[in-house]
Amino acid sequence: MTDSPRSISPDTVLPRIFKAAGRLTAAATIVFLCSVGVFPFYWMFVTSIRPQTEIFEFPPQILPSADSVFEPYLRLFDETDLGSWLLNSAGVSVGTAFFACLFGAMAAYILSRFRFRGREASQVVLLMTQMFPAILLALPMFVVFSRLGLLDSLFGLSLAYLAFLVPVAALLLKAFFDAIPVELEEASMIDGASRIGTLFRITLPLSLPGLASTFLFCFIISWDEFLFARMFIRQPDNWTVSLGLASFSGEFVTPWDQVMAAATIITLPAAVIFLALQRYLVRGLTSGGVKG
């Protein structure tokens, strides 16, 4: 007998079945959670290419329509100022994220590396800036900004965002700086670098993951922001994407296909940046979070 069948007994088979069932359950859970997350985006895209007549069909069609149309996308650029909204938003978001990282990094470095009177207190204050509802701050800021002539300007809007985001960036980056051993900086200074030189040669390169995730965080917050944009910006020329999108909903009609097409286009830049920085982001979130 060369190939005798291996003995099959409940003792050996049952654990395997349980193991397989366990994995299957885990996989099913992951797929379910992912689809919950992805479905709105899917629905957004599918609706955007559905012919207007089919949008309100009942029961709704899950699959894309057979007569899919891409014409809303073309109409968007022809009939609306989507292009300039995108440019405005890109300018505001990139600028805000850049300066939030720059100023945040400076504050974070001081908080992380120097011992001075009021160090603990200033961290608490930074945290407290995040505790107020936005609308509570928006009103006084509106008054101040109008006195300063900063209303209706993208620069002013950026400034308003920075007021919120610099403290967040500082706290995020402090955690990253804290995770970099001080000895590296000391070694560099003994090796002949100045403190600033050390910051640029050693500390910042090592905190790239942290900078990337902070940049991304600030970018997405300012890309999505609506309340401040609504209050501070009047002229359609200065609209950001969130204002532009809101302008679609009319008193009598809302062109849902165009809304969804615009939403799809607006989501794309954030998604692209997210994917580009994802490598750093995952490393950054773990390396900064797990200290020591």
Added chain:
Amino acid sequence: MATARLEKVTKYYPDHLAVDHIDLDIAEGEFLVLVGPSGCGKSTTLRMIAGLETISEGDIWIGDRRVNHISPRHRDVAMVFQNYALYPHMNVYMNLSYSLRLRRVAKAEIDVLVHKVAGSLHLTGLLGRKPGQLSGGQRQRVALGRAIIREPKLFLMDEPLSNLDAKLRVQTRSEITRLQRQLGVTTVYVTHDQSEAMTMGSRIAVMNNGKILQTDVPRDLYSNPANVFVAQFVGTPPMNLLTCQMDKVAGSPRLLGECVNISCPEYAAERLAEAGERFLVGFRPEDIEIAGDDPGVGFGGAVKAVEDLGHELLITVSEGSTQFIARLPPTVAERVRLGDKIGFTVNSSRLRFFDTRNEQAITVG
């Protein structure tokens, strides 16, 4: 190459005194080891020499320059850190050449120097690797290389061996000593390990509680400790210290106490009589010889523990609340049994005496 001098150097922290008015003269080309238990201020002292800590009081001189307010990068010192502090985002080549690149040395010259240093430390094949891809011993060598490539005035080393395993530590120990002798660069080396200090240092400064207790060459430190702390810190096992007092028995002075019944050496009698009623007599475990069954004189007691290390026996002998350790050749192994009474003779020139009140050595003869 340079000398270094510390004058009344002191470091206060808000809640404690870390370094307490220490004076230290380091000669050109010397390998000075700062040794002491953790928290004794040795690392703080080293960091003050490097310029990483400010000096609360006193002066530090490197060569003939007072460096109190000179930044680390202008002191021309190189430091090896306990955790190596290699730049993780640079490969070995970039790590080694970092200080040269900062000094804008010509590329060709850097290349020559890096290869020379890498060759002497067996790192040539690893120049392209990042620190994360190196073993502990290799990282250690890169850290050393980064220090020697600059030919600085002073080497400062802060427990550079404590992250290595025991075998590698012994190897690297001799490697570092060899490099230091070869380069002749004045070195200050911090460790808490007294055997490291004894084997590496050309001179050793023992620190405790922010003070330097004794600075001496290893041999003198071992045989003539200046106080009880040094006597017990240096040597494994440490120096035996037994409390005793002097009594006249039949006209001649004797030292008596638990485990102790010896005739007082003549040269010491007068000085000891002045030192007070009770004092400590000290001797190294290898300075006594077995005298057979308890003769009643010499050092003696019951055998409490025997450790056979193969090349030697360590025997713990006790009487009452006192105990001492004897280091004996393995040949006597059969004669020593647990619980036996046992006596030892001592060459009285090997005895050291300490005051019980201030714990300082009593100089006799």
